[in-house]
Amino acid sequence: MQEKEILHQIIDNCDDALRDAFLRRMEIATRLMEPENGGGDVYDPQWEQAVLTHVTTGLSPELTIKATSLWRSLMRMSRGKQYRYTIQHNPSLHLPHEADLVDELRRDGLVLCPADMARTVSAALGMEVVPCHAISAAIDALLADQGDFAALVVNSFYDTEWLYSMIYDQPLYINSFIPLPDERMLALFSKKLFNDDSNRIVSVAFAIRTAQYGDLSQTLATLAEAKFNVEFLRVKTMGAKYDDQMLINIVFAELSGSLTALDSRAAFLQLQKELPFFRVIGYRVSY
Numbered sequence: 001m002q003e004k005e006i007l008h009q010i011i012d013n014c015d016d017a018l019r020d021a022f023l024r025r026m027e028i029a030t031r032l033m034e035p036e037n038g039g040g041d042v043y044d045p046q047w048e049q050a051v052l053t054h055v056t057t058g059l060s061p062e063l064t065i066k067a068t069s070l071w072r073s074l075m076r077m078s079r080g081k082q083y084r085y086t087i088q089h090n091p092s093l094h095l096p097h098e099a100d101l102v103d104e105l106r107r108d109g110l111v112l113c114p115a116d117m118a119r120t121v122s123a124a125l126g127m128e129v130v131p132c133h134a135i136s137a138a139i140d141a142l143l144a145d146q147g148d149f150a151a152l153v154v155n156s157f158y159d160t161e162w163l164y165s166m167i168y169d170q171p172l173y174i175n176s177f178i179p180l181p182d183e184r185m186l187a188l189f190s191k192k193l194f195n196d197d198s199n200r201i202v203s204v205a206f207a208i209r210t211a212q213y214g215d216l217s218q219t220l221a222t223l224a225e226a227k228f229n230v231e232f233l234r235v236k237t238m239g240a241k242y243d244d245q246m247l248i249n250i251v252f253a254e255l256s257g258s259l260t261a262l263d264s265r266a267a268f269l270q271l272q273k274e275l276p277f278f279r280v281i282g283y284r285v286s287y
Contacts, residue, residue, distance in 0.1 A: 029078035109148025168205035174282030203282030226267035
């Protein structure tokens, strides 16, 4: 037998051992959540840092980085199993955005929008429009319950980072982007999150720490394992509103997938528990 074949056999044996260890780790992670084993908090950063220190001791700098990435992924996936268990076995648990879910979004109220867009918005929606001097005024009025919706005309939904920056931490949601005859889009948002079978784009905002490499990749992996495909990402550096020690980046992501599936809810719970900030900010059809 040639040496290359022997080396391939060794790798195959390593893969088998890793598979067995992986399955065992996932099984034990779930058993830890059972009531007789105490359940309790899933995320323990201090303990996980101790694990990383243990598994990387004595490794070269190159392998330390790779082992850290591997074990962070393994621990994240173990926690994912535990959050899924929590969702499955606690039917009374509701995520923050689920209190605002509605199955019908009646378009018969008042629409707040900038005055220079009022005619376009009225024609597109066929609703009564209340002109405001700026989009910020429309948002403030909507938050004060002076209207049912706010609307804004944008060049496309890829030109919305500044709008998302205004609403991502407010109790508002993007309900739709409506194509206009001139190829622009009308963004419609309200205090309600419209749940409809035809909706496939979930908009989220979340924070990643600029000094912690791997935060973005681990977050995207969590979403991918919940069967989300990333349609678009926008990253904006913000002040230290959610972290007293360092700057953070707020990421606005458009995801193709289900808002209400078990995998989705477990991923949202995990990210809400573990990131400095995470919030669902919209649900709409895809164009």
